[in-house]
Amino acid sequence: MLDTTPLTKAVELFADRLRAAPQSRLQRGAAAEALAVARELARRAQELEEPGSEPREMPDAGMFAAADQITVAGHDLALALQDEDQLAEAVELVEEARKRAGV
Numbered sequence: 001m002l003d004t005t006p007l008t009k010a011v012e013l014f015a016d017r018l019r020a021a022p023q024s025r026l027q028r029g030a031a032a033e034a035l036a037v038a039r040e041l042a043r044r045a046q047e048l049e050e051p052g053s054e055p056r057e058m059p060d061a062g063m064f065a066a067a068d069q070i071t072v073a074g075h076d077l078a079l080a081l082q083d084e085d086q087l088a089e090a091v092e093l094v095e096e097a098r099k100r101a102g103v
Helices: 005-020 023-049 063-080 084-101
Strands: none
Touching (some): 005 023
16 A cells, blocks of 8 residues: 655645635745645546546635645545555646745
């Protein structure tokens, strides 16, 4: 079984920092960055779970929901991952998004 702890830790760190960020930081792009990465994580999970089907896009639930959205999408992907390469790519994706978000 693949140990996906690095992904869940990266997602939880990003989410925790978003929750602690001031509203002004969320408005300046941190929430949008989180939503973008949550959508990508969800898309990857859907591709692994339902190959060949049309992926559904995660809705924009507002800047205050971005932390929850990245958490849910990250944990869903963690359950679907099949190998170390997929895991490493996902962790890097989350870490880079967190840096771009400035949190």
